[in-house]
Amino acid sequence: MNQAFHSSNAFPLRPSACPGLLRIVPALDGGICRVKLQRGELSATQALAIADAIDEHASGIVDLTNRANLQLRGVKRGHENALIAALLGAALGPRDAAHAHADDVRNVMTSPAAGCDAHALYDTTALAAELLSLLQSDARCAALSPKFALLLDGGERLMMLDHPHDIWCSALHPRDHAEPMFALGLAGCPPVLEGHPAALAAVPASELVALTRALLHTFLDLAAPDHTRMRDLLAKQSVESVLARAERESGVRLLRGQSIQSWRREPADASRRFGAWQQRDAHRDKQRWHIGGQPALGRVNSATLRRLALLTKEQGATLRMTPWQSVLLTDIGTANLDATLQTLDALGLATTTDNPxxxxxxxxxxxxxxxxxxxxxxxxxxxxxxxxxxxxxxxxxxxxxxxxxxxxxxxxxxxxxxxxxxxxxxxxxxxxxxxxxxxxxxxxxxxxxxxxxxxxxxxxxxxxx
Missing domain, CATH: 3.30.413.10 (Sulfite Reductase Hemoprotein, domain 1)
Incomplete structure (x- = not known):
């Protein structure tokens, strides 16, 4: 039960128990294939491709994960290569499939409402793309564990703040600084309550990618072979020594002081993953909404996935997975609110918190x-x-x-x-x-x-x- 399957010897993979798109790991009900999504986003075409692929090559079941990814279950023995080929053909793999390790390290979590949350302090869409590009293109990042993860928080009200990350960055209020800034921490989460570990420093948004690269290199330079996560390194190295080394390598000057130490992130509201919420839109006469629904226990079948794809296409919307194992459709017009909610309800997705x-x-x-x-x-x-x-x-x-x-x-x-x-x-x-x-x-x-x-x-x- 410990053999992993991948599409060919052209895609050598590091030993790992973590499933990936190119590493299908056997389980009791068949193989498991994990598809990592950029910002949790899935196009209608990609959703249809997955539905077709899991009907032919797997059990027809998809689990939404707590990292806003997809886990395809019940992959049939002997169908692994065909499934991988179908997913790569739908552009669901790493940017360059010739570099298989790039699939493992595509771990950047953002808000499922990034770019449209009305309460966001910063639109993280472009920064997230830069961080993903860094992880996929920097050859050294291939040595990172498939569990090593980054959090990029734009200050959205709909944001998962409870998952510990190896590196986290959270937008600071723009009125407090001359340029957009991000608070920074290692091996944890943004502080919301008093008593949470405080942010370590702040960095300008324009230098965040450079600093992240330096932090990744610092981790890889200092980590022992058995150190897979940042918390492992910090058990042996001081936080200050890690930050100082990253500052030297990047040339980025970090902002420290009492204002950073005392900063607390505004609480998030996980209930905003349900129902309809107004987006931040440039033109009020073209108001758009994001609408969320949660499948029972985070699991959908191929028929539901096809219907979600069709709904996304009909509404000119974007389909995103969330770290609460739910889905979010963004850019829904006011005239289509009721019909969209009714469709989600008909598919068995909870659109309110009433469902236990x-x-x-x-x-x-x-x-x-x-x-x-x-x-x-x-x-x-x-x-x-x-x-x-x-x-x-x-x-x-x-x-x-x-x-x-x-x-x-x-x-x-x-x-x-x-x-x-x-x-x-x-x-x-x-x-x-x-x-x-x-x-x-x-x-x-x-x-x-x-x-x-x-x-x-x-x-x-x-x-x-």
Whole structure:
């Protein structure tokens, strides 16, 4: 179960357990192929190409990931090369498919509403393209782990701020500086609450790419062979030594001081991934909206993907994946709002927070993963039917926690088929482990009883913590 398939010997890949477009990793339900999307974006043509490819070469199932990518499941043995060829033909691979490692390192997260969020401080679209170009074209970046990731935050209200990244950059308010600036941090997230690790420095937007290149080179120069993430390096090297070396290599002068240390990022609002929200548009008479919907447990089939592609084409919209395992259609005209929402509802995508399945995440479970001890997908549906309001739960089939990039308020860790250990964390800053153990070996009904009994202070967690 550890062999990976790729299209030919012309695409040599580093050993890794992470699936990619060119590295199809076997699982219990067939091969897994991960398609990394630029800014989470998928054209109608590409969506149709994926739907056709997974019907012919896989199980017809797509999982939306918590990094706004796509995971194609159930790839049939002997069909790996044909699937890869179809995806490359739809321009879903690295910019230059001759350099296979470029697929691994295309890890830049932005807001799914980048370029159209009415509350953004900076349009990150062009900067994101430059960072992706750097990762794909700089030969040294081929040595980075497929998990090494960058966050580029333009200050949007719809923004995932909870995922720890190796390098993160967050737009500062323009009135505070003569030129656009980004706060900078390593191995973490932008600080929202007091007590979060503060930003380390600030850098002009015009020099962000140069500094990022220097930080990547610094990491590669200093990291030991077993250091795959920035946090591994910072356990051995001081933050200041890393920043100083990157400053010297890049020639970029970083801004430091109390104003940067005390800066806090405005809270985001994850509920904006549902329903219709006005975009920032140049002409009020041509007002556009972004509309979001979430499939149950982040999974869609080929028929749904085709219908989304058709809807995108009909509306002249853009289809984007989100890190909440949902979809966002941007640039929808006012006259088409109701019809678009009705179509998403008809496809089974939740467009409001009323649906309890929007507050549950689950890994592939025992039907798809040999390491899972329970059918987490089926159990999540049962749990959702009894889930109290404003309670978010992560069901994980094993301790690897593949479905969640950060610690959820409640985690149910499978102990055996149909039974889970229940954990809770009071602290939204906690990013490792599952929190405090509340009970062991619970059935779904027993877990639901305990969650309902605990759905009051101090256990209550706000939906957008």
């Amino acid at each position: 399945l929007t507050r549950v995440i689950a890994c592939a479970g025992s039907t798809g993963c040999v390491k899972s001890l329970a059918d987490t997908k089926a159990d999540a549906v049962k749990l959702a039917a009894r889930l109290p309001d404003n309670t978010r739960v992560h069901l994980s089939g094993c301790p690897r926690s593949c479905a969640a990039a950060q610690c959820a308020p409640f985690t149910m860790l499978a102990a055996q088929n149909g039974r889970y250990d229940l954990y809770h964390t009071h602290d939204p800053r906690e990013s490792t482990g599952f929190g405090r153990l509340l009970a062991r070996g619970l059935t779904i009904d027993e877990a639901a009883d305990l969650l309902n009994a605990s759905a009051a202070p101090p256990f209550d967690e706000p939906f957008d913590a």
